[in-house]
Amino acid sequence: MDLVNHLTDRLLFAVPKKGRLHQACIELLHGSDIQFHRHSRLDIALVKNFPIALVFLPAADIPTFVSEGRVDLGITGRDQVAEYEVTEPPTESTGVEEVLDLDFGRCKLQIQVPEKGDFQDPKSLVGKNIVTSFTNLAEVYFRELEGKKAGEKLSTHIKYVGGSVEAACALGVADGIVDLVESGETMRAAGLKAISTVLETTAILIRSKKPSNPDLVNLIATRIRGVITAQKFVLCTYNVQRSNLDQAAKITPGKRAPTVNSLEEDGWVAVSAMVERKKIANAMDELTAIGACDILVTKIENSRTI
Numbered sequence: 001m002d003l004v005n006h007l008t009d010r011l012l013f014a015v016p017k018k019g020r021l022h023q024a025c026i027e028l029l030h031g032s033d034i035q036f037h038r039h040s041r042l043d044i045a046l047v048k049n050f051p052i053a054l055v056f057l058p059a060a061d062i063p064t065f066v067s068e069g070r071v072d073l074g075i076t077g078r079d080q081v082a083e084y085e086v087t088e089p090p091t092e093s094t095g096v097e098e099v100l101d102l103d104f105g106r107c108k109l110q111i112q113v114p115e116k117g118d119f120q121d122p123k124s125l126v127g128k129n130i131v132t133s134f135t136n137l138a139e140v141y142f143r144e145l146e147g148k149k150a151g152e153k154l155s156t157h158i159k160y161v162g163g164s165v166e167a168a169c170a171l172g173v174a175d176g177i178v179d180l181v182e183s184g185e186t187m188r189a190a191g192l193k194a195i196s197t198v199l200e201t202t203a204i205l206i207r208s209k210k211p212s213n214p215d216l217v218n219l220i221a222t223r224i225r226g227v228i229t230a231q232k233f234v235l236c237t238y239n240v241q242r243s244n245l246d247q248a249a250k251i252t253p254g255k256r257a258p259t260v261n262s263l264e265e266d267g268w269v270a271v272s273a274m275v276e277r278k279k280i281a282n283a284m285d286e287l288t289a290i291g292a293c294d295i296l297v298t299k300i301e302n303s304r305t306i
């Protein structure tokens with residue numbers, strides 16, 4: 001099939017082709033019922049049920065394609081957008097717009113040094129060798145630390161590597177590194193510790209300034225938002241005495257307000273409300289403490305909420 005000729009009139013949607021964000025993106029597309037089949041080794045896949053083509057690109061390259069309007073929509077890390085924008089600030093016609101925080105790919109870009117070394121705070125790294133995949137953000141960070149103006153030469157040496165950044169200190173290439181930390185396992189295994197945070201990041205849905213089909217962009221964003229909200233919330237239902245309803249409503253206020261139905265039994269009501277997944281265990285404890293019973297928690301498959 002001549003894929004390139006099938007791209008005209010299709011909205012282009014960039015997805016990380018590998019790495020930490022790839023699998024979560026594939027699950028998000030499936031959850032949003034964006035149907036596609038990716039032939040092995042091809043970095044383009046046509047979507048069957050929408051005039052969309054998915055393009056699988058390195059997460060670091062996605063801001064470039066979206067900003068220049070070559071691709072309409074994309075998913076990448078906020079860190080990648082920040083790194084790109086240091087050298088390519090938005091103009092009237094270029095730049096990326098954040099549509100949605102996707103709530104996965106959460107990690108921190110941190111300054112790291114050998115656990116038992118001479119460098120204990122970021123200032124001690126001024127004039128030393130720093131290795132990172134985020135050279136622009138590292139430069140901004142050390143420029144501020146050195147008190148240098150834009151254009152002035154830095155005394156800190158910042159070098160680029162594309163991966164396995166954590167090995168740079170042990171290999172004698174770096175005194176410190178700037179790298180992503182999620183669980184901290186990689187950092188600890190490499191005998192490093194974090195001494196400062198450059199930025200915190202999550203995966204985001206981004207769009208170009210003038211997408212080819214804005215209505216379709218909005219529809220896709222709505223679908224993805226529905227899946228993300230469904231993952232973030234659970235539905236909690238329970239019975240409680242009407243006299244305790246005010247307290248119960250404070251524990252489970254819902255997105256707008258809890259749904260309350262009267263029960264056949266006098267003085268009792270049935271309540272249902274969306275609750276953030278991370279807060280549900282505490283909410284159940286608190287509901288039990290005020291005498292709520294038959295507390296049930298259900299997974300939400302999909303949603304449309306505002």
Ligand SMILES: Nc1ncnc2c1ncn2[C@@H]1O[C@H](COP(=O)(O)OP(=O)(O)OP(=O)(O)O)[C@@H](O)[C@H]1O
Nearest residue numbers: 018019020021058059077079080105106107180182
């Ligand atoms: N440990 C992590 N936990 C959560 N998110 C991460 C983690 N590492 C990276 N990310 C996010 O994923 C993005 C892509 O990073 P990753 O290292 O997976 O990309 P890659 O270099 O394309 O892949 P690979 O490392 O497999 O070559 C990062 O910019 C960041 O937003």
Ligand SMILES: O=P(O)(O)OC[C@H]1O[C@H](OP(=O)(O)OP(=O)(O)O)[C@H](O)[C@@H]1O
Nearest residue numbers: 020163164165180181182183184185186
């Ligand atoms: O704090 P942790 O949970 O250990 O995660 C952090 C690691 O994850 C990323 O690398 P990745 O494993 O994706 O490979 P890479 O080093 O080749 O980029 C990042 O660059 C760190 O090395």
